[in-house]
Amino acid sequence: MKDIAYSVNNIPIRLTGEWWTHIVENHEDMAGYYFDVLEAVNNSSYVLDGDEDELWTVKYINKVKVFLVIYKESKSKNDGFIVTAFTKQRLGNFLKGE
Numbered sequence: 001m002k003d004i005a006y007s008v009n010n011i012p013i014r015l016t017g018e019w020w021t022h023i024v025e026n027h028e029d030m031a032g033y034y035f036d037v038l039e040a041v042n043n044s045s046y047v048l049d050g051d052e053d054e055l056w057t058v059k060y061i062n063k064v065k066v067f068l069v070i071y072k073e074s075k076s077k078n079d080g081f082i083v084t085a086f087t088k089q090r091l092g093n094f095l096k097g098e
Contacts, residue, residue, distance in 0.1 A: 003034075005041035005082075007055065011073040013041050013080040027086045033067070037085045040067045054083060065089050 005013045015038060024031050040059035048056040050070060059067045068088055073080030 003038055005038040007041060007057075007071065007073050007080060008044065008047050009073060009075065011075060011078060011080045013071050013073060013082060015082045019082065023082075023085055026084070029087055030085055033085075036067060037069050037082065040069045040085070041071060041082070044069075061087065 003015055005015065007013050015034070020034055023037075030037070036059075041057050043059070044057035045060050045066070046058050048058065050056045054070050054072055057067075057069045057071065059069070061067060066088055067085060069085040070083040071080055072083060
């Protein structure tokens with residue numbers, strides 16, 4: 001299984017079944033949200049610059065809970081991949097470094 005989402009820069013972002021298994025092993029609460037993670041990349045609420053050339057896409061689930069999907073993209077190669085994904089509450093405090 002390999003599915004593709006498109007970033008805000010219209011770069012294809014890959015998520016393989018193997019990597020998805022790795023994400024769920026580290027974030028059990030993400031089980032069942034595979035296609036929601038892809039949708040978060042396709043249709044994010046906003047995107048932030050992360051560390052080490054990563055992009056963090058934020059997609060609101062409800063008023064207080066969000067999906068955070070971290071991915072990398074290469075514009076020169078027109079390719080990218082999802083690094084990890086998780087849910088978070090109190091996003092404002094998280095972004096301030098809490």
